[in-house]
Amino acid sequence: MATSYLIKNGRIIDPYTSRDESGDILVRDGLLALPEEAGTCVEIDAAGCWVVPGLIDMHVHLREPGEEYKEDIASGTRAAAAGGFTAVACMPNTSPVNDTAAVTAMILARAREASARVYPVAAISKGSAGESLAEFGDLREAGAVAVSDDGLPVRNSQLMRRALEYAADFGLMVISHSEEPSLSGGAMNEGETSTRLGLKGIPAIAESIMVYREIALAEYTGKPVHIAHVSTAMSTELIRSAKERGVPVTAETTPHYFTLTEAAVEGYDTNAKMNPPLRTEMDRQAIMAGLADGTFDAIATDHAPHSILEKEVEFDLAANGIIGLETSLPLSLELVRKGLINEQRLVELLSVNPARILGVTGGSLAVGRPADITIIDPDVEYTFLRDQIVSKSKNSPFIGRKLQGRAVLTMVGGRITHSLPDSILP
């Protein structure tokens, strides 16, 4: 018999049921229940904390199968739990690529013991080679929730059109890594800093040209598309205007695009190298505006673990990407403290909307649902230290940064997956 928990005196923020009030929540048999029905249970004092539906990161790289030295499903979901996430959607650019039901099934089998729910995103094209469609029906049956060739753009516009058309009836969201490859063979954002550092630039248009293609395809076919890791002002504006005229497009951005700019590359710091690259202050401002006005549906991390083998090398040779699961919530809380978004909007971006876009459970604290809960202390101040990183890889540009707010307890289906040593558990 699973332990029952009574989470008391927290500020319950559940935009899905339009709830924002102080109160109690009962967890019984792994499900959310009415607190009045509490019998024998463990009490959790959540006074001063927020109690929100479990956070969902819809864009991570867990590296298993194939690159377990960087991360695996166990370590990646432990990092997720530490960061307050109860579920992650993992991208298919593993080795082998998740383009067959067998790989999807293997990921889900490994995820059974994991510290977070794992939603596999399968490949759009076989081998993510951009030539022919993967078997979406099989992949859906095996448990994939979306398709993407993330890490690579779909160069062939007809293939992308067919993917949108074919995926929709299987209930698979198509997630676009929007990049025009002929414009993007550089190492950082193209501009003054790239000129001064002598690094080949990736212009902002390398992203926005492809974002526009995806919008045009979605508008023409009437099928939904989700734009991953948006980094530029121009892409944000394209998505905003597409939404205004009713195009079925959703979009995510990442904490690094609303927190950092290309200035982080100074000194050739390979932990500031990612694709799409960090952009300008103007882009950062536009991304924040898009988070505030609803242009962006979700904050995702693009959690991309790499070892020192890929990162302690010349900047041009360094792998793209940074880890993000453990810093996403505190960096997003900075937006709330700045007054750019309110608490409800934060929960929409980190839980409600990712669940809706992927069509998965979660995103609400309604009674009867699985007890996926994140308890957040919004005030605690701490420094993000390398030694405390849970992920196998330590490639973060935020090491040494002062943060405020973090998950003190994470619960998946009534099972505690993370709690701070000195936290609110009795």
Add this chain to the structure above:
Amino acid sequence: MTTGYFFPHRHILGIDHLSSTDIQHILSTARSFKEISSRPIKKVPTLRGNTIINLFFEPSTRTRLSFEVAAKRMSADTFNISASTSSATKGETLIDTARNITAMNPDTIIIRHAFSGAPHMLTRYVDAAIINAGDGTHEHPSQGLLDMMTVQDHKGRLDGLKVAIIGDIAHSRVAHSDIQGFSKMGSDVFVFAPATLLPPALEQLGARVCTSLEEAVDGADVVMTLRIQKERQDDPLLPSFREYSRQFGITREIIKRASPDAIIMHPGPINRGVELTPEMADCSQSVILDQVTNGVAVRMALLYLVMGNAPVGE
């Protein structure tokens, strides 16, 4: 010599981090060393007992030789490692290579590398002073300094001069060092090239971007041309060398628009007949070989400043 001035840099990574005072100090130090190279016995004991490693991951004839001559004239012990003889080809990382070299306690490592920022990375992993001898398309600070020294020799000053830089600015580390160096020293830097060879935001580095060769060269005191590459990887930069030399090459005709005593420079190696018509490289206005001579003096000064790190007393 600036009184009370102490050279503040442990490493020479680029002109970017040097002030005009630093540059002036390096140039006057170089000038005081230049005479050594014309003595019958071209050697002083200044850096005796110091170990200098030339770590060249890219082929180089002049720069490596110039650093080696400079080091030997200062009595330092020099060792050369080039990419073909190093472990680089065996897959050893730059950091492992550098750590192994560091275990042998060198005082200075001079590095040439195909990737921008490689010298900066070395500074984080080794104890020795690092001198950048050219990194990717970032900077080539000793070349920028010797260019400034050469112009100062011929013009007596840098302040207020019109310096025209023509050619592949985007892929030239020399151009990046020269643009920043000359503008820090008060020269007016004008650049011109087909737009495919211009990187963005050059104005913020201190250059004025011209729209014609005439605009760049008119009344110029210095005309510097850069080596041209027709294409890089998948990037079509120019239709042909033939068209480049016809449309953008430096000819006797165009040089007539420059100041009558203008000097012509090129950091080498020259594509004769492309950037310059063949006779222009050898004409009386060309100071290309003076650049090479000054290169030794500038590199002696840099080695002295990073290892001695004290004002020069004569």
